[in-house]
Amino acid sequence: MKLIIAIIKEEKLDEVREALIAAEIERITVNRVSGHGRQQEIVVQRGKTIIPNLIPKVQITIACNDEFEDIIVDTITQTARENGGTVGDGKIFVQDLKDCIRIRTGERGGQAI
Amino acid sequence: MLRLLPLLFLAAMPAMAHDSATHVNDSGATAWMLTSTTLVLLMVPGLAMFYGGLVRTKNVLGTMMHSFAALAVVGVIWAIVGYALCFGPNTLGGLVGWSKGLVWLDSIDHTIMSSNVPEYVYAMFQGKFAIITPAVIAGAVAERITFKGWMAFIAVWIIVVYAPICHWMWASDGYFFNMGARGVIDFAGGTVVEICSGVSGLTLALYIGARHGYPKAVMSPNNLVMSLTGAGLLWVGWFGFNAGSSIASNLDTARALCVTQVAAAAGALTWVLIESVRDERPTSLGMSSGILAGLVAITPAAGVVQVKGAICLGVLATFACYAMIQVKNKLGYDDSLDVFGVHGTAGIIGTIGLVFFIRQTWWAEAGQKIAGWGIAQQLKVQIAAVGATIAFSAIVTLLVAIIIEKTIGLRVSDTVEKTGLDHDIHGERGYGLANLN
Numbered sequence: 001m002k003l004i005i006a007i008i009k010e011e012k013l014d015e016v017r018e019a020l021i022a023a024e025i026e027r028i029t030v031n032r033v034s035g036h037g038r039q040q041e042i043v044v045q046r047g048k049t050i051i052p053n054l055i056p057k058v059q060i061t062i063a064c065n066d067e068f069e070d071i072i073v074d075t076i077t078q079t080a081r082e083n084g085g086t087v088g089d090g091k092i093f094v095q096d097l098k099d100c101i102r103i104r105t106g107e108r109g110g111q112a113i
Numbered sequence: 114m115l116r117l118l119p120l121l122f123l124a125a126m127p128a129m130a131h132d133s134a135t136h137v138n139d140s141g142a143t144a145w146m147l148t149s150t151t152l153v154l155l156m157v158p159g160l161a162m163f164y165g166g167l168v169r170t171k172n173v174l175g176t177m178m179h180s181f182a183a184l185a186v187v188g189v190i191w192a193i194v195g196y197a198l199c200f201g202p203n204t205l206g207g208l209v210g211w212s213k214g215l216v217w218l219d220s221i222d223h224t225i226m227s228s229n230v231p232e233y234v235y236a237m238f239q240g241k242f243a244i245i246t247p248a249v250i251a252g253a254v255a256e257r258i259t260f261k262g263w264m265a266f267i268a269v270w271i272i273v274v275y276a277p278i279c280h281w282m283w284a285s286d287g288y289f290f291n292m293g294a295r296g297v298i299d300f301a302g303g304t305v306v307e308i309c310s311g312v313s314g315l316t317l318a319l320y321i322g323a324r325h326g327y328p329k330a331v332m333s334p335n336n337l338v339m340s341l342t343g344a345g346l347l348w349v350g351w352f353g354f355n356a357g358s359s360i361a362s363n364l365d366t367a368r369a370l371c372v373t374q375v376a377a378a379a380g381a382l383t384w385v386l387i388e389s390v391r392d393e394r395p396t397s398l399g400m401s402s403g404i405l406a407g408l409v410a411i412t413p414a415a416g417v418v419q420v421k422g423a424i425c426l427g428v429l430a431t432f433a434c435y436a437m438i439q440v441k442n443k444l445g446y447d448d449s450l451d452v453f454g455v456h457g458t459a460g461i462i463g464t465i466g467l468v469f470f471i472r473q474t475w476w477a478e479a480g481q482k483i484a485g486w487g488i489a490q491q492l493k494v495q496i497a498a499v500g501a502t503i504a505f506s507a508i509v510t511l512l513v514a515i516i517i518e519k520t521i522g523l524r525v526s527d528t529v530e531k532t533g534l535d536h537d538i539h540g541e542r543g544y545g546l547a548n549l550n
Contacts, residue, residue, distance in 0.1 A: 010171070011532035014326065043540050056542070 001097040001110060002069045006060045007033065008080040008090040013058045019079040020062075023071050027113070029061040039088030057090060063100055065110050139229035145362035146234045152353025153241035157184055157248055159350055162343030163401065164252050165543075166336040167450050171533020172256045173335055173543035178534075179251035182264050183244050187271050191240040192218055198276035199239065203286045210280045210287075228360045238357060239279075246275055246306045252450030253314030254523075256332075257324050257530055260538050262523035266317075266513060274313060274509045278502055279305045289498045294479035294486040297498040298471070300369065301358035303413025303464035304502040311457020312503050313510040315448055320514045321524045323447030325531065335543075337397050344401035348377055351408045355415040369415035372423035373408065379427030380407020380459075387435050405455050406434040410463035414470070422470025429466055430459035464499050468492045 008016060013030065020028065034054040043050045062072055073092055081089050102112040161180035168176045187195065194216055201212030214220030224232035247267040251258075281287045282299050289297040289304075299305060324332070334340060356370035384403025385395040410430030411423055418426065437458040438451055448454055468491050479486040517523050529537040536542060 010536075011528070014330070014531065045541075 001100060001113065002064055002066060003095045003097040004060075004062045004064065004069065004072055004076075004092060005095070006062075006076045006080070006090065006092040007035070007057050008060065008076070009082065009088065010056055010058050012080045012082070012089075013060075016060065016076055016079045019075045020072070023075050025062065025064070025068065025072055025075070027062070031059040031061070033057050033059045037088065037091070041088075055088070063097055063113055065113055069094060136225040136227055136229055138225050138231060139362075142228065142360075142362040143230050143234060145366065146230050146238055146357060146360065149353035149357025150234060150238040150241060152350045153238065153245065153357065154350075156241075156245050156347050156350030156354065157181070159343045159346030160245065160248055162339045163347060164255060164340075164343070164450055166338065166340030166343060167252075167334045167398075168255050169332055169533070170335040170543065171535055173535060174539055174541055175260070175534025176251070176255050178260065178539065179255075179258075179263055180248040182260070183248035183251075183267055186264055186268050187244045187247060188240070190268060190271055191243050192236075195243055195271060195276060196236045196239065198272060199243070199279040200236075200284050203280075203284075207281070207286070207288050209277045210284050226360075230360060235360065238360075239283075242302060242306055242354075243271055243275055243279070246302075246310045247271060249306070249310035249452060249456055250314040250317060253318040253448045253452035254321055255449040256534065257321065257525055258523055259521075259525050259529075260534070262517055262521050265521045266517050266523065269513050269517070270313065270510065273513060274506055275305070275309065278309050278505060281501070282498065289494070289501070292497065293490060293494040294483040295475070297494050298417055298467060298491070299413045299464060299498065300416035301355045301412045303409075303460050303467075304498050307409045307412055307456045307460030308464065308499060308502045309506045311453045311455075311460055312506040314452030315446075315457060316507045316510040317514050318448045318452075319446060320511060321518070323445075324449065325527065327447045328442070328445050334398070341397045341401055344404050348404055348408065351377070351412075355408075355412060358415065365416060368419075372415050372418055372420060373411050375420050376411035376414075376423040376427035377404050377407040379424040380404055380410065380431045383407075383428045383431035384435065387431070402434065402451070402455060403431050406431040406459045409456055409459035410466070412460070413464040414467035417472060417475050418467055418470040419472055422467070425470060426463055426466055430462040433462045434458045461499055461503075465492070465495050468495055 006016075017028070020026070034056050036053055036055060039055060040051055041055050043052060060076070064072060073094065076092055099108060100110075100112045101108050157180050161177040164180065165173045165177040196218060197212050197215035198209050201210035201215050204211035212220070218233070218236055221232040221236060226232050226235055228235075247270055250267075250270075251263070281289045282297060282305050283290060289299075297304070326332075351373055352370055355373040356366045359365040359369055381400050381403040384399045384406065388399040389395045407427035407430060410426040411418075414422065414426055434451075434455050438454045441448055441451070441454055468488055471491070476486070479491070483490075514523065525534070525538070
């Protein structure tokens with residue numbers, strides 16, 4: 001099992017979700033997060049230029065069985081890119097997932113996902 | 114609203130809006146009109162909050178800015194030419210008014226009107242109506258209109274759509290103001306404000322098209338707490354809107370205030386009951402919508418109906434608005450925040466429906482002017498005014514929209530629509546929690 005964490009641009013959330021649903025990946029968790037990478041976003045407030053150090057992003061978390069890893073990673077990579085790839089498009093982290101438990105039934109492992 | 118001034122006097126002096134000298138300031142009436150002007154101003158941030166809460170998080174500031182843009186743009190245009198176009202003497206065969214002296218409000222510097230109120234107060238009071246009307250339209254095209262295009266649209270719209278309709282209905286020599294025995298009954302803007310904004314909003318929404326993903330994608334309100342607060346402020350402000358439209362501080366004012374309160378409450382109660390029965394859950398959005406439906410319906414009628422009539426209009430309008438929104442959902446057009454669904458629909462119900470609830474003394478006075486003047490005759494006048502408002506608003510708004518779309522552009526690009534107006538157009542975000550900076 002894998003735990004896939006993708007950090008993407010806010011405005012790409014709808015597109016990525018639509019694409020994931022089209023690929024039959026329908027169990028996801030979404031958070032609003034802030035952070036910094038290489039992207040610089042310049043904001044002008046009352047004529048003063050400000051470079052915020054924390055930029056809002058959206059984090060998508062998906063737990064899946066191994067065979068779905070590639071589909072998920074490919075779908076997100078393809079849809080979260082802006083204009084074929086720009087700084088700030090985000091990152092995807094893939095981790096091994098030790099266990100997964102469905103609270104309702106107590107099932108464990110791959111079938112609980 | 115001017116009709117409450119002695120009509121004979123009006124007939125004798127068509128340019129009464131700017132006769133000077135002779136009248137004395139009535140401090141009571143002036144104080145109430147100053148208060149009313151302020152209350153109507155309060156409706157604009159109220160509307161901004163109501164609309165702002167109903168859109169998605171990414172568009173909250175952009176949507177509120179649409180209302181504030183009306184304050185800025187119309188606030189300036191009104192003082193320069195708006196008042197002259199609305200309340201100057203007939204020009205172009207009565208299509209609009211015009212008076213060179215009223216440009217920059219120059220000629221009213223010393224004027225106390227026949228209602229014993231300084232004309233400056235009246236001009237500013239009317240100016241607030243001209244501001245809130247285009248601000249209402251914004252709800253129909255929420256989340257997808259450019260800021261530039263919107264500013265340009267309202268600047269042109271106020272001159273070519275609002276000013277003519279306002280002149281017909283409210284200027285002392287306006288066509289509908291003088292139609293029939295006692296003119297069209299539009300106390301505080303059933304046609305001028307509500308139907309006009311509702312129909313213009315619908316036209317604009319149909320012209321620029323639905324939001325990306327509508328109606329399949331779920332578009333949840335970002336902050337119903339703010340919307341409910343905004344609806345409350347609108348209710349408060351509406352006392353200035355309606356009771357102020359008596360341009361006095363007397364029995365007429367009290368009557369208007371009373372029926373306004375009752376109709377709003379009846380509307381709110383009805384909507385919540387419909388939802389409780391039909392949808393199982395009464396919602397805060399339903400409460401807000403019912404308040405608005407009741408207030409809109411009583412707007413044209415506040416000078417002529419009594420409490421029973423106010424309740425009937427509030428209830429009827431709410432049923433009609435609820436039904437209209439179901440029709441919208443069925444047809445799938447994107448009148449995003451139900452501008453036609455509430456303002457247009459309740460405006461039509463109120464302006465036409467009021468005929469059946471007019472107080473006896475009004476009929477008696479009408480009968481003295483034209484013998485046998487009754488429901489059928491007044492109904493024709495009301496329907497003519499409603500029909501003219503609908504046709505004129507729809508056609509001219511469409512023309513303005515086409516011209517602005519072809520030159521400045523009205524609809525945002527796909528990217529802006531996805532990112533949101535706040536970030537892309539204004540470089541800001543509505544809520545600090547989304548951005549830890």
